[in-house]
Amino acid sequence: MSKAFDEIRNEEQNLLCRSYSRYPLAIARGQGSRLWDVDGKEYVDLLAGIAVIALGHCNPEVCEALETQAHKLWHVSNLFYQREQLDLAARLLSTTHHDKAFFCNSGAEANEACIKLARRYMRKIKNRDACEIISLAGCFHGRTLGTLALTCRDSLSDGFQPLPDGFRQVPANDLAALEAAISPATAAVFLECVQGEGGIVPLPADYLRAVEALCRKHDILLICDEVQCGLCRTGKFWAFQHAGIRPDAISVAKSLANGLPMGAMLATAEMAKGFEAGSHATTFGGGALVSAVAAKVIEIMLRDDLAARAGRLGDIMREKLIDLQSRHPQMVREVRGQGLMIGIELASGGRKAWQKLIDNGYICNLSHEKTLRLLPPLTIDEKDLDDFTKALDSILSEMEAEKN
């Protein structure tokens, strides 16, 4: 490790709460699909700030939108009407069957909005005392107390109990378990069509359609967390659209403002009746600056049909990775994903492969110590994806040689 890196690491130990386990990298600069560390070493970024930098680092058009708005208006609070929120809402809603938007600042907050709206809709519109939300094992919905309860993973809630009541979880891909869990207390089923933090696990389309049918049968809400899999990443604008289902609400965040903190809930007009003036609020939600930036992001996604691009590059990439798997059947257990949301599960040596990728100038995520998780910018060059696959190929060969 370099002197510049050691300095920044030591300073952080003095100054910041210990809540993150960092990669052994200190990043100084980014452009497009490239990052540079404090020593000037260049990396191909296949993580994109965890699916946030969909249009690449410092995208010039987004920079321009940011700069223009920065000299006009940043924030006035939601006590005022603001054109910027409406331009963004209209663009976002043009991509889906939903009718209404609520803006906030993160994925967890977008999910909190969904939970609150689901409960309030049941109580106030349906006159049912239904507050319970059912989630699926392997999910991740955030780190607030409510979304931790929804996520239902002991390792994440360790030390934080008590969590709010009214959440239960069933195994994914098990309709009988889901139906058995539904009761008069149930308000909604909450799911990610492609589980992200869970290690890139797409839920089968017929399972999703069957879940929707169960929700309709029992007259409960279906909510899709599109925070990671939404916004073009899987090859359609929204991941739920692959299955042809119509969730009552979705949550959005991560790449919505290409790196500025922003979240949204999109809901049908019917479900949106659950809120009235004063029901829910957040100071920064939909501020003029982030809204103007997000509106530019959505404009570019639509104009350049980045959904189709992600689908096409994802198909090519997965084909190459399956080819790689056939060359390293002992090392690669499974290649999963949809569009540019790709998981490469290794049989062993996940951390070693991940570290060697970094040494070779490729940044990706390591999930559960075994799955290399790729969430590159949707604008990444096909050649960068090819080069990554070649680098991984030689790394796996090296590791095989070391074993023998």
Ligand SMILES: *Cc1c(COP(=O)(O)O)cnc(C)c1O
């Ligand atoms: C990242 C993520 C969240 C949480 O988003 P934050 O902005 O970190 O609060 C929620 N759901 C999914 C699917 C995510 O990937």
